[in-house]
Amino acid sequence: MDSFQDIIFKLKKYWAERDCIIQEPYDVEVGAGTMTPETFLRVLGPRPYRVAYVQPSRRPADGRYGENPNRLYKHSQLQVILKPPPDDVIEQYLQSLEAIGIDLRKHDIKFEEDNWESPTLGAWGIGWQVMLDGLEITQFTYFQQCGGIDLDLVPAELTYGLERLTAFLQMRESVYDIAWSPSATYADVRFQDELQYSVYNFEMADVQALWTLFGIHEAEAARLLAAYPKAPDRKRFPLLPAYDQVLKCSNLFNTLDSRGAISVTERQGVIQRVRKLAVGVARAWVDQQNGQFEEAAQ
């Protein structure tokens, strides 16, 4: 039986053999693999790119104090970006499942419509949730827009839910029972994270402090974005650090949300604030990559 880490090794190897760069997780908190610069910024512009990485994804509102067998504050996604995708991208994806030991002749695979959208990132795509014996194991998306920009090359994004896949393969009822390694369970590795972050996000996070932090990161991102068009040498301008600030805002927003600190009325407004920054970075990034600096980024 393959452990959690074996499955990750195999998937990484599978995509490495198909000419993907294997990246390590991004080191700023994100809600989904899509948000890391490896996806959000790299899908922009005309340059082909292929990358795969595991991204721990934090969803404060989904935390359950380690008590729910299926819901996690922090789960792991394997994110694959194929820009542009090969014509047989679905076949390649299905073979990746066989590479981790799923005999698809004995199972039921369905592609059910599920279009992905991230209002905070100004991004959306068309695609499916891939269902394996009734279990959603992957989100498959053809990106259409990112940061409000139509994409030159349409990338395929494959997002594997690693815990679910592993629980399926190991036939475990609870994610905490899956074998992370031959000698350690998922609970051994992650239970404390689940418990403590749930306590923090739901009970102890200081709302005022989080709003203050939100304001600081927002201001820093905005300051950089305002400076970009006027920068004497845009090629060396720090847009990647600016984007980190946006990611910080996004995570703080999610934490505030799980803390119940954002009313429905306010919600839309805060999403717009983050979106504005994300879109600003995306535009500037395209400009910087193209080296066409005459058109000022917003």
Place this chain on the structure above:
Amino acid sequence: MSLPFLLEIGAEEIPDWMIPGALESLGERFRGLGVPHAALRLDATPRRLVLRADGLAERQADAEERILGPAKTAPAKAVEGFARKQGVRLEDLRVESTPRGDYYTCIRKVEGRRTRDILAEALPGVIRGIDFPKTMYWTGKNGPRFIRPIRWIVALLGDQVVPFELAGVHSGAVTAGHRRLGAAAVPVSISDYERKLRENFVILSAEERRKKIEEGIRALRVTLKRDPALLETLVYLTECPTPILGEFDEQFLALPEEVRITVMRHHQKYFSAEGRHFVAVMNTNADPEGLVRRGNERVLRARFNDARFFWETDQKKKLSDRVPDLGHVTFQEKLGSYLEKTERVVELVRQLGGGEAALRAAWLAKCDLTTELVKEFTELQGVVGGLYARAQGEPEAVWQAIYDHYQPVSMEDSIPRNIAGQLVSIADRLDTLRGCFRVGLIPTGSRDPLALRRAAQGIVKIVVEGRHRLALQDLLGGDQQLAGFLEDRVRFYFREVRGFRYDEVNAAMAAGWNDLVDLEERLLRIQKIRPTPDFEPLAASFKRVKNILRQAEFRGGPALDNRLLETGPERELYEEMQRIAGLPIESVITSLRPKVDLFFDKVLVNAPDEKLRLNRLTLLHNLLAEFSTIADFSEIVTNS
């Protein structure tokens, strides 16, 4: 020679609900080409849209084209040039007279084009023109758009490929089988196409897939709730459907059935069977080791566990303690929070004469919007509130009212089962309508994002079927536009839902529609007397009366002076009116009709004597008024 034609557009998995519409659109576009053909057949699976037609000609018919040349007066050189250019001899030119004078013309034979060439040219446009509610691009910016990437195209006319290219895909004679069970590349001809697909585990016909699912379910020997919508989804979600039976643990029977069914049906696309069984439909041919069954059971267990977690968490805070939280839930940006809405709805229920149960239900009705279970299963709003109210010991009248207050969701749906629920539902909808109309959120044409038509339609249905004697128009906050909107819904309800004839509805509504129960009673009466022999002639007479009064611009005047009545038909009509005053129309129609007829036969309304004339108009005016309380009979369309 007559040829068959096959077009298969192979795509990545097309959303099930878009497929029937796409096929229809494909058929339309193809017919629009004007290429004559016999029978046409459309089929689809998630991965292919298929059009087959018989009886296409190899070549389209030859035609003649008349080409206008130089004028007869033109120099000979020009005429020779024209003939040379058209490739005809000079003596073959004809002279035709046109409105602008005489001109040389020549007739040129236009050879009918090869159908294959026409199709090769037109099919890319046909395919790209298929309507989808949403499309994508995949070959790069400004590339072609379709619902999902096109991966192969089969286009055959007889045994020849119709060659074209679309989105980098070249048409050919190779299809693809089922993703896992079939071959990836399957060469086909028109005659073996369907058989080859079948050998590769693709059932092309939706009808056949539907049958396979239904027969498969029968073989499982379980009783299912009929669910045509889910069946349709599964038909278009599979190429090789096979139902299997699954079971869940007894402990989950503690979850409300409504929640269980929603999880199974909406989230997992399972048919829910009696007891602890469910049926999943696989897109493969068998599950010999039971792996798929176990997988699905495991997923359902996890889903049920989640639901139970929400169910238990929500119970920690009573509905009644959640009312203040509604202040944080926006009803509509311009209309404030659900707390404000709740307060208004309670007030409306009071105005409607609601009792304690209705007022309590109105107060708690929206509280489930703050529960985790409704956040997870939004389609269960109302129902969940009702279930919690029951669990928390609210009286039956209250929890049922909360449970039902979104009903009816359609004209086929039933109205809330008790009076409290009916009143809350009416009040909730009235509040939404009044608020939206007040801030200008008014439906236009087909745009009705807030489903206000449905809301208004629901009010009408509840008021009528719940037999609520309300002065409906007094409840609209004096909004004339809303009154007009609601009037349309009343009309729609009695005509389309209840099947009354449109002129009967117009007639009855012209006599008022404030009290819909009364309106319904009047409509039933009209419907009943309409077939009686005297009715339509009398209605025709009323129309005449109305016209006379309108032409005379008579809107009532001095009281009738019976001394001015002429003996004979005029007085007889008057006396008949005196006799039947206050009697129901059903019992007087037979005796009244001959008097009216006779009156019009013998009496000149527009008498030269002005006093006489006015008195007669008054008589007719009174006659009309007497019978217009149940309907304006002049609205009845008669044959005479």
